[in-house]
Amino acid sequence: MTVEVLTILMFVTLMASIALGHPLAVTLAAVATLFGLIDNGFDISGLLGLFANNAWGIFLNYTLVAIPLFIFMAQILDRSKVSEGLFDALYQVLGGLRGGLGMAVIVVSTVFAATTGIVGASVVAMGLMAGPALLRRGYDKALSAGIICSSGTLGILIPPSIMLVVYGGLTGQKETSVGNLFAAAILPGLLLSSMYLLYVGIRCYISPKIGPPIPAEDRTATVAQKISMTMKNFVPPFGLILTVMGTILAGIATPTEAAALGCVGALFLALTSKKLNWSVVTESCISTARTTAMIMALFVGGKFFSVVFLSMGGGDVVADVLLGMDVSPYVVFIIMMAVVFFMGMFIDWAAILLVVVPIFTPIAMDLDFNPLWFAMMVCINLQTSFLTPPFGYSLFYFKGVAPPEYSMGDVYRGIIPFVMIQLIALASLIMFPQIITYLPGVFFGN
């Protein structure tokens, strides 16, 4: 069998097996085992020895230590109800505007995103808290579902972010170190957040029906109260942001160390808000262990897949096709982005990252794209995958906790404009790459 045929077969087999509903990590490993054996003439101990060797390499990967730490931090933070206080404050402050409550959700989610590295916690918290509130205030179901789902995904883009940790751990290169990736993601994350705000503001200004202001009698707080509420509730998350991102950007701590400091900070916040007890710690440990195992299993399975794929020459096949076309590098880039976007409709972000990045990165380097910029474009694309149907995890998290009035149809309809915003943001980052590269230059001088 030629490498070309094998390459195509391997991807087709992967896609078909994924649909069987078995855990993705195992499916990746199994497809890798099958094709690895076909490629090496059924030398079982050769291939599986290579896999064992790779599993050990992942066991020793210092960068990835940040993953359980950031997950634990999010678990503790989630249980200390930091976002509730924030939401209550912004309810009073922004509630009077058309679409104000929706904007409050976006602001809270953005701040929350800067303290947590994952998506689930933010969408679940907002779905439980803001979902009923928005509904009661007469917000359009589609719009409110879209707001909660999309702003919740910022958690995995705005640093800290386990997606960026995985990316850094995967490439192991200086240009795409976790520190650089974190610095690079700040402005694009804020850009997206502002675009959501702008969209909600304009949309509700034009048709107040879908996002009405809250009547004055429900916003009883005085200006002084509003200020003190806001201050009081913003201090804890900002303290945490300073602890984590501050120490990384000032170069005091590595991302892994900052994550551990963040855990201590989150425990401290939970303690001061009287939410800390042994069962909270136990619950957090348990869900941290399970979520970490899920991500690391994907890391292992995805690694096997890309090892076999690259080893049998599949990377060269893809590179020959993409680089063989006599077109502008940006066409090749857009094809790669389209592949990531398409896969994101069906597959989990981590699996895509682990399968695609090792294949696409050398091509992007061949075309002289800035590795940091390329990484960030892939990551924003993958953040979008949380929103894109049929399998958008953010949508599922939301549906899981939202009031029963929300149908899946509301959620799917609501998300469309926000996916468009994601695409517009990606386009503007092609035109203004400085949005990505500016901060890493300021903090790390590259």
Add this chain to the structure above:
Amino acid sequence: MFKLEDRIDGFNEKFGFYASYLVLPLIGVVVWEVIMRYGFNAPTSWAFELTVFLYGLHYSFALAFAHKHNTHVAIDVFESRLAERPRTILRITTNLVLFLPAIGMLTWHIGVMAVNSWQQWEHASSSWAPAIYPYKTLMAIGFLLFFLQGLAKLLKDIRSLKKSD
């Protein structure tokens, strides 16, 4: 009645529960290193590697735990639309075709790697130079438990299929 799958379930539940606390010493070691470096200008020679070992054990030990609680992400949208019986048959099939051979062979070879490490009396190439063989062995145990959890699921599915006959 002795049921292997229940024994495996029971063991993995307990083991996973206690192993999940490993994240606490992990935080402790990392924070300790930061304190020693800034507070006492005395970075340790061991914290770096101990950190990595704790993280590696933490997730290796949780693989089975996560599998028991169906935390490993799967695209189950087609599967979940099937009726109970064909669904069970599909699960048995994927378990037999995907999980058991892939994870079984992998576990075996991680075991082989651990044995090699013992034979070489392998130590890390650092100044602290900790022994490597215990960690390779513990990683193999984590994967073995993962494999057993898959086996337990298979046995359960087969039993439920028989019951529905």
Add this chain to the structure above:
Amino acid sequence: AKREKFGADDRRAEIKKELRTIKPSTETFRWKMVMPWSKGLLFYDVAQHFADSVKLASGGRLDIKLFSAGELVGAMESFDAVSKGQADIGHDWPGYWKGKNEAFVAFASVPFGLDAEGYNIWLYERGGLEMMQELYGRYNLFALPGGNVGQELGLFSNKKASKMSDFKGMRIRTPGWYMDIMTSLGASVSPLPGGEVYLALERGVIDAAEFSTPAIDYPMGFDDITKYVIQPGVHQPSCQSAFFINKDSYNKLPADLKWIIDIAAKETQLWSNTWQENLNAQAVKLFKEKVEFVRMDEATINEFAKASHTYIEGLKAKYPDVKKVMDSQDLFKADFADWREERGGIAPWPYEDFIKGKHKQ
């Protein structure tokens, strides 16, 4: 009395028969090569040069494809991967395998040890190669010298240090044997991985760090964030690499391809050194525009040498393999001393400098 011819090419005697019987083979081979290098490091180019030479000389019959760190196996997993036949060949700095056997470090770089010329003579003429092949051979590997990139640069530092007391309490990054030696002298040493050195140095987590030769260090930009380079690089008078080949893969090769590998490895050893030392000279000029080069005083260098000697004697007492290899290197150094002395004093400085009295290397 009439004197015999002084010396002979030993290989000639060995292979006379083979020269009569050797035939060009027709079978083709595809090998996978793993390494601890990312694509940006010049070590990768050394490995690529060897693969190119082999492919050229064999007319494409032996095609070696490179996999940078992490593509096939993680950086530090390449030794085991080749040993177990998961890849056919690897490229390394042997010191990385210190955890398997301390003696590997002796084939890589020794503090106050051999320079590039020294390694060449010791490896090819004084039995070093045989010892190297014996050591790698225990792991089912056939090894050959795989390039020497010359002397490493000393410490990039934000503290000016030339006296012994300056080093007390200094926070330094250096791995391997020198880490233990510096620790024994009162420095506070951490073995940060390569990728984290820059940030740690920039933000003052550490005061000083060494990484590699001037040319290899240059892209890392250490000169942007430090003020001094503390010279000389006594920790690594040269940096020797190796190719290590899975024995089963090697034994499958016909004789002509085995010879091509042998000769291409020697060609790589020569080329890497000339190519690198020329680049090192250029890189040092560029560094000098930005950082001040500081020399440790003689007494301090003596103390470092003394500590290194004590440390290595300790290792010898503990590890018979280290003793065998280091005794051989020490004997070579001693045997070579007369000639080193006698030929000294005519280093190729520019005429103007030489006339002014600059004679020593």
